[in-house]
Amino acid sequence: MTYLLISIPFLAVAAITAWAVRPRERTAFRRRAIATAVAAAVLLVLTAVFDSLIVGTGIVAYDDAHRSGLAVGLAPIEDFLYPVAGVLLLPAVWSILTRRDRTARTDA
Numbered sequence: 001m002t003y004l005l006i007s008i009p010f011l012a013v014a015a016i017t018a019w020a021v022r023p024r025e026r027t028a029f030r031r032r033a034i035a036t037a038v039a040a041a042v043l044l045v046l047t048a049v050f051d052s053l054i055v056g057t058g059i060v061a062y063d064d065a066h067r068s069g070l071a072v073g074l075a076p077i078e079d080f081l082y083p084v085a086g087v088l089l090l091p092a093v094w095s096i097l098t099r100r101d102r103t104a105r106t107d108a
Contacts, residue, residue, distance in 0.1 A: 051075030
């Protein structure tokens with residue numbers, strides 16, 4: 001099994017969850033999309049830098065037989081799927097938790 005095949009289910013769950021709890025109001029949706037894009041850009045740059053350092057120093061080694069072969073610097077492209085999944089999932093989970101909190105306060 002390749003690292004890409006291991007990563008795709010995590011990205012799929014994050015994307016489905018983010019889509020399911022997306023803001024319905026156009027302005028709120030646009031604001032979240034911009035914030036997500038900025039956070040993703042920052043995390044992808046940081047991932048490229050620090051994963052390249054980690055791979056370059058030998059702290060982590062990847063079996064070439066399980067890699068897609070694509071890389072940014074020394075970091076395999078598969079390493080970039082987890083930060084994207086996190087950027088999608090964190091606001092979605094936050095929305096779910098704050099929605100429950102607002103509902104609990106309204107019921108009390």
